[in-house]
Amino acid sequence: MSVIPRRRRAAGAAALAAGLLLAVAACGGGGSGTTAKGGDTKAGTGTGGKVTLTFWDWDPNIDKVVAKWNAGHPGIQVKLSNPAGGDQLVAKMITAHEAKNGPDIAKVEYQSLPALVSKGVVADITDYTKDTVTKYDQATLKSTVFQGKVYGIPQDVAPLMLFYRADLFAKYGLTVPKTWDDFAATAKALRAKAPSAYLTNFDAADPGWFTGLAQQAGANWWSTSGDSWKVDIADAPTKKVAGYWQQLVDGGSIAKNPSFSPQWNKQMNDGTLLTWISGAWAPAQLGGIAPATKGKWKVAQLPAWTAGDPTTGIWGGSATTVTSDSPHPEEAAEFASWLNTDDAAVTEQVKQINVYPAATAGRSLPVLQAAPAFFPNQPDFYAEVKKVAPSARSFPMWGPDVTVTFTGYTDGFAKALQSGGSFTAALDSMQSATLADMKKLGFTVG
Template sequence: MKTTLPSALGRVLLNRRRLLQGGVAAGAALALGGPMGRAMAQDKVNLTVWAWTPKTQDMANLFMQKYPHISVTVENVGQGAPHYVKLRNAVTAGTGLPDVALIEFNSISSFKALNALADLGPHIDPAIAEKFIDWTWTSVTEGDKVYGLPWNTGPMALLYRADIFEQYGLTVPETWDDYAEQAIKLAQAAPGKYLADFAVDSGWTAAVLWQAGWRPFKTEGTNIQIRINDEIAKSWANYWQRLIDAKAVDTKPGWTTEWFAALDDGTYSSWVTAAWAPVLMEQSMTKSFGKWRAAPMPQWQPGGKVASNWGGTVFSAFSTSPQLKEAAEFATFMSTDPEAARFWLTDVFLFPVLDELIEDETLMGHPYEFYGGQAVNTIFAEAEAQVDPSFEFAPFQDYVNSQIEDNFAMAVAGNGTLADAFDRVQDAVVIYARDQGYTVT
């Protein structure tokens, strides 16, 4: 990251009266492009952006065409943990941070707690809030402070194998009770095949529990309420424990080559997942091409219309950046420029955050051959409007995630139950929060 030169206005410090007093000499200097003329031009600004998403530099290049005085360099320092480790190391060191970085929704509170995020509010048009899906704007703001601009989301739905459902007489589940019934039916009819895999994944766990009404954290300053092992969590744990014990779902690790192969070859015939998943499936699956379909996320109550969100990112600027105005211009462009926003959906399959695009029937209605010609985006668009914005992540969500994954893995391996795992996570997180200086209630 290169520190920008002082602004032209700041360097010259000319007001109208002084300029007039300069008379002919000043006019000549301006006409000849001398020092005063050069000073009035916009200074070149260099922005460094950390992002792991594909083709981000392509869109940065489009931004630079519209803002030629701003040069943007996109750096991929890693995806997932490596990205956040480098950001936190730079925060701790007090140097080396980019001007702007991609941050997932579940990490905003963590960086806010470190006082690392800049308030973009003074540098953006307040009317921009009206462009975004309500819950996404709520997630990045606190009062009139704006800690990032939403870029993409992960509304959830059920992806399932139409061919396997037809072969074994399965019905698309409308409720989670239906889902359990279909899981048991398939396991009994075809041993070795599963409706799903209960892969230990803290992000997925939080997302599905979000839909169920789980609200594990409420933070006000240094006061935090922690209810990780509440009644909702225990009920959810018992639900999945019954399916695991009945061998109606598998418990293999997720995100491996073998795991994607199991989805492709029909070992697993459904995945409750987010709107960004279809592109991963298209890239990694060939046998099941055209056999997948999408349906709304199963509901905990019959007739319910509640969805959830898994993942999604925002562009945030860091308080150490000397060029917050330009950082805000970049974030605004990436989030709201119509050409860029359509590109992210159609070319990279990042689900949009703009009401305008969600309401675009042509865009949402595009059929996908991988899904047998189904316009799967219509399903995710409906889910986007059904996300409850009241969910809060912890200001130390990384630690919470690690505890969930470690303790769930123990439970899946036979060391206690998932309900026991929630108790262990609760105890560990309470201790950690107090060690970090929080008052726990």
């Protein structure tokens, strides 16, 4: 089965077929070849036979992890840069690739990887990762392996969790909601008790959290049959999620401002907002968002549609990729493997950026027995994440133009919030924009 744009099939099919957008449904683990072995004798961009690799990554404190590598690998030095994060970094990677001046290594969120594979931005590193891939379970590997070829080393998994202000829940006599019905009732009760406070906000600026909620509800936005794609962003599970949040917004139960804005940061810091639906990586961000709240947050399982159901979605989760522009793919793959599977490196990542490791052994490291620095009041933080991680559900496959889909979210839902319009109509606009772009790119869409 091949899911390649029609216009590329004649001249480009041979080059593209190895990794193109059979996406996650056709993934398999492993590859052939040998793991890279770095050393001082390799020719490179530095002096004295040293290799200097450029690494694009937006994680706070990742420089401390890179410093650990550099101290132990004098022959392969890594130079860190943070040009952007998330979708913006993907756009910069594409632009840099077109100019033939991309980095050697880059952090990429799982949903963005298929598009970067299809555009030839990231390299097939199968020959350098035979040993590395044995350190992951198949469910984790499938996000980075396409048609049996490895295009990235998984860094973390990011199940959606409910982060809540334990002190304010106690102050207002609130119980942590276990179902979405409970969540709605709690949001309404809080407004009655504290009119200046909100349980949470609806964020129309970042689609990550909403996508995770759709996944939890059972949505499948992309699928394939033969050479044809199906796009179903406005499917029944996603409409259920949109309708639920529309009621909360229309009823005035939750705030409407975007996350990661100065206003939102202030509200998170001063107690206006009592919860944050976020990925397991949130502790690494809260220190910068709400510094006055250290030790006041706790984490709980995401509310369920059916009581007792542990299913959750994901928000983010990333891989370390080697770009096709790198003149040193073997050394770059060695660093990517070390970063995400070496016990000392993974331990340092947990300490510095609060990842929940993707590598199987990483999830049993002693460092996970302690709380993240921002959550000193919850020593079982990672134990709570571990409970739900096996039930974290992504889409079975991501589409080839996720950036367009996500832009459709920010455009459509922002307009709906401003005008009091329909969230379902916003989903329809996402669907239309995604279909139009895929057809423009030459994909067959049924």
